[in-house]
Amino acid sequence: xxxxxxxxxxxxxxxxxxxxxxxxxxxxxxxxxxxxxxxxxxxxxxxxxxxxxxxxxxxxxxxxxxxxxxxxxxxxxxxxxxxxxxxxxxxxxxxxxxxxxxxxxxxxxxxxxxxxxxxxxxxxxxxxxxxxxxxxxxxxxxxxxxxxxxxxxxxxxxxxxxxxxxxxxxxxxxxxxxxxxxxxxxxxxxxxxxxxxxxxxxxxxxxxxxxxxxxxxxxxxxxxxxxxxxxxxxxxxxxxxxxxxxxxxxxxxxxxxxxxxxxxxxxxxxxxxxxxxxxxxxxxxxxxxxxxxxxxxxxxxxxxxxxxxxxxxxxxxxxxxxxxxxxxxxx
Amino acid sequence: xxxxxxxxxxxxxxxxxxxxxxxxxxxxxxxxxxxxxxxxxxxxxxxxxxxxxxxxxxxxxxxxxxxxxxxxxxxxxxxxxxxxxxxxxxxxxxxxxxxxxxxxxxxxxxxxxxxxxxxxxxxxxxxxxxxxxxxxxxxxxxxxxxxxxxxxxxxxxxxxxxxxxxxxxxxxxxxxxxxxxxxxxxxxxxxxxxxxxxxxxxxxxxxxxxxxxxxxxxxxxxxxxxxxxxxxxxxxxxxxxxxxxxxxxxxxxxxxxxxxxxxxxxxxxxxxxxxxxxxxxxxxxxxxxxxxxxxxxxxxxxxxxxxxxxxxxxxxxxxxxxxxxxxxxxx
Numbered sequence: 001x002x003x004x005x006x007x008x009x010x011x012x013x014x015x016x017x018x019x020x021x022x023x024x025x026x027x028x029x030x031x032x033x034x035x036x037x038x039x040x041x042x043x044x045x046x047x048x049x050x051x052x053x054x055x056x057x058x059x060x061x062x063x064x065x066x067x068x069x070x071x072x073x074x075x076x077x078x079x080x081x082x083x084x085x086x087x088x089x090x091x092x093x094x095x096x097x098x099x100x101x102x103x104x105x106x107x108x109x110x111x112x113x114x115x116x117x118x119x120x121x122x123x124x125x126x127x128x129x130x131x132x133x134x135x136x137x138x139x140x141x142x143x144x145x146x147x148x149x150x151x152x153x154x155x156x157x158x159x160x161x162x163x164x165x166x167x168x169x170x171x172x173x174x175x176x177x178x179x180x181x182x183x184x185x186x187x188x189x190x191x192x193x194x195x196x197x198x199x200x201x202x203x204x205x206x207x208x209x210x211x212x213x214x215x216x217x218x219x220x221x222x223x224x225x226x227x228x229x230x231x232x233x234x235x236x237x238x239x240x241x242x243x244x245x246x247x248x249x250x251x252x253x254x255x256x257x258x259x260x261x262x263x264x265x266x267x268x269x270x271x272x273x274x275x276x277x278x279x280x281x282x283x284x285x286x287x288x289x290x291x292x293x294x295x296x297x298x299x300x301x302x303x304x305x306x307x308x309x310x311x312x313x314x315x316x317x318x319x320x321x322x323x324x325x326x327x328x329x330x331x
Numbered sequence: 332x333x334x335x336x337x338x339x340x341x342x343x344x345x346x347x348x349x350x351x352x353x354x355x356x357x358x359x360x361x362x363x364x365x366x367x368x369x370x371x372x373x374x375x376x377x378x379x380x381x382x383x384x385x386x387x388x389x390x391x392x393x394x395x396x397x398x399x400x401x402x403x404x405x406x407x408x409x410x411x412x413x414x415x416x417x418x419x420x421x422x423x424x425x426x427x428x429x430x431x432x433x434x435x436x437x438x439x440x441x442x443x444x445x446x447x448x449x450x451x452x453x454x455x456x457x458x459x460x461x462x463x464x465x466x467x468x469x470x471x472x473x474x475x476x477x478x479x480x481x482x483x484x485x486x487x488x489x490x491x492x493x494x495x496x497x498x499x500x501x502x503x504x505x506x507x508x509x510x511x512x513x514x515x516x517x518x519x520x521x522x523x524x525x526x527x528x529x530x531x532x533x534x535x536x537x538x539x540x541x542x543x544x545x546x547x548x549x550x551x552x553x554x555x556x557x558x559x560x561x562x563x564x565x566x567x568x569x570x571x572x573x574x575x576x577x578x579x580x581x582x583x584x585x586x587x588x589x590x591x592x593x594x595x596x597x598x599x600x601x602x603x604x605x606x607x608x609x610x611x612x613x614x615x616x617x618x619x620x621x622x623x624x625x626x627x628x629x630x631x632x633x634x635x636x637x638x639x640x641x642x643x644x645x646x647x648x649x650x651x652x653x654x655x656x657x658x659x660x661x662x
Contacts, residue, residue, distance in 0.1 A: 025478045294466060294628070308622050
């Protein structure tokens, strides 16, 4: 069977992870979805930059060249920031491609319109990687939406914040000291504003809200605090009482039917499902109508965890069509 | 659209849960899978027993009557023990039905042959409820199998054992004392052998092995111990050192390619992903090639958690066919 053609937009850590996994798992993908995936092209910003070798792959800095590839079926988007990512995805969907994104800032805003567009075009959007990296929270909620109901979500959605809070508690270091260490370890960006202000967790929460409740709250009405609001004394005092501050993103439907959301440090006790989550892990506690609280925990970032759920997203979308072929052949 | 017809085999706790959810979620299912589900018949052992009212539903003690229902599409199996459950499912698959089961003892043995039969018939099997009740571990591994790889699994798969171990540690009660309490609370069966001997966890582990590695180890070669092997002194000594005994079911592929599995109490420290799991919850830590360790936690038993994943399984299987219709209509 001829391979399905895919393109990667952006060839940083995550983009390279996608390339690696698609190639390492060629035979497995052929078996599970019915066709191998071929990375036909990669969009880069700077053609002159040195990068890993990708034999036979078109490397271009012009998106039009990507769109012009005959029979392109999947576009992986691994670039940062709202634009041009959003425009690229709109054009890819219009061209009949499935798109898979890791771009939470873009997707938090663009989800409603991109999802409508994809529905009309009959293509799919994979966005597991936008929330909690390698942790399959989107797919879990997707399944719950079939015949159960999400009633509330509490998540540790920013690994950097959780790493800093954990270190402050365990080693009595100040926020500034741990932030410096996190930057040296590569857990925090040079500009850590999005992480420590709570904005990163906020964007992920808005995506979860749209998926779970079919709508997002008004952004202006969501209280948002970062861990920079906490002092070392507060963290240590809590620890002495057997309590812990966690940076928690929370969303639920209020009694009046409106969506209630908040992002910020919350003091919790040992019975809370997020009490034990230390370090850079992400965790999401999903409260459901029928199955109590389900908690999923795992790496919230990183090249291979993030890339692996993006390849998985593509496989899920392509398998839908493989099912179609299989059923048509049988009937 | 005419509803999809389904039957429930067994009308105990789980069977009643399925009936409740299918009816409560009629409109939601119509929206998510394209058709409502109608419970057309229920198989019971004793026709004279008093049971909740189910207006318009055929109640029978003869499986032939269920199979004779025109256009029956889904069979939910919620009876206990290997037979006649296995034979019923074989006949249902042969009749072209999707089957959904919660029967771990039966499925641990019958999975390879039932799965082969279903593949040949072009029907599906849902068995999320056989492992860890309402916790979506089967669907998570199913997705990982697409383009990632499960390298090992460690699970707390028996809620009764975990409840007993937790109480022994926290309240310094003996095994016998806590077992009695668990029976009074309904967490343990009158005959708790399957739970406390490790056999219940063993069956679930075999199902996970088949799904993750495509095969089960030789049952005779799997060391199996229950929590009845532990003394209160051992549990308390461990606690003093900051360690905990957990009853862990473990499976992985060894260096020689063979499947290595074990079931029994394991002493673990605070860094282990299963250290914090207290009470009746189940938890499964899935080690993966690309996404580190993913841990899923939730209620391992109970009427609605178990029933809800069975309805979800049916929805997933029926949606496949809805996709087919949708794509055919479009093309």
